Amino acid sequence: MSVLIAYGSKRGGTAGLADMVADAFRQEGFTVDVAPARAVRSVAGHEAVIVGGALYASRWHRDAKRLVRRHAGELRGCPTYLFSSGPLDESAVQGMIPPVKGVQALMDEIGARGHVTFGGRLTPDAKGFVASKMAKQHAGDWRDPEHVRTWVAGIATELRPPMAKGA
Ligand SMILES: Cc1cc2nc3c(=O)[nH]c(=O)nc-3n(C[C@H](O)[C@H](O)[C@H](O)COP(=O)(O)O)c2cc1C
Structure with missing residues (x-):
């Protein structure tokens, strides 16, 4: 069985999370x-199909959003799961974090089967006005294989x- 991870x-x-998802699917055969x-x-x-997007100011990355919109017709007929990343703390492993509003709307549009929020990563040398300020207090890697x-x-x-189940 073949899975597309975008x-x-x-x-x-x-x-990096998409690569972890890919490795995990390979391990599952x-x-x-x-x-x-x-x-x-x-x-x-x-x-x-799995589509993952980074969260910035509670919005999903635009490339992920556009992909879902572009292929909404096909995705409606194919098991599709979304993931978001991600909080810069332990919260993603401590409890289930629901999709942000925009992601929930996309899920409704295509009848997505599931969603998860994974922890994120911010490097200490992050570029950008807001990101570099945030990195002073919140740099770290909360992605959990x-x-x-x-x-x-x-x-x-x-x-x-x-x-095949239980086989
Ligand atoms: C300016 C800024 C805003 C962010 N806003 C959110 C947010 O609203 N929700 C969230 O969970 N994480 C937020 N984050 C954390 C990012 O989602 C996290 O760093 C993520 O791993 C980034 O993914 P990327 O490296 O693929 O771009 C924010 C990070 C930055 C720098």
Whole structure:
């Protein structure tokens, strides 16, 4: 089974999460394609699609948003899961953080099967007026491969044909 993983990332943290998601799917026996959302021309030929986006001021990365809008028709007919990243603290592993309003609206539009918020990353040398100020207090990496693996394992169980479950 093949899964497309597309991401919108400004500073690389969400791209790294997409790679963790890809590794976790490979461990579950899936074939994966990983690509920046803006480079995706087609979502056809995959049994499932994962779209991840960085959160900035409670808004999902524009590339991720545009991908979902562009392919909404196809995504409605294909199991699709979204992820967001991410809080610069432990909150994402301490409890389930619901999607922001814009992401919830996209989920409703395509009938997405699920969503998770993963912890984020901000490097101490982050560029940009606001980001560099934030980095003075909130630099760190809260992306958790175990959190990713647990989420992917749940999806893998949903995607496997019933005969294969428990095999
Ligand atoms: C200016 C700024 C605003 C942010 N706003 C949010 C936010 O609203 N919600 C959130 O969970 N994280 C927020 N973050 C944290 C980022 O989502 C986190 O750094 C994420 O890993 C960035 O992903 P990227 O490296 O792929 O761009 C913000 C970070 C910056 C620098």
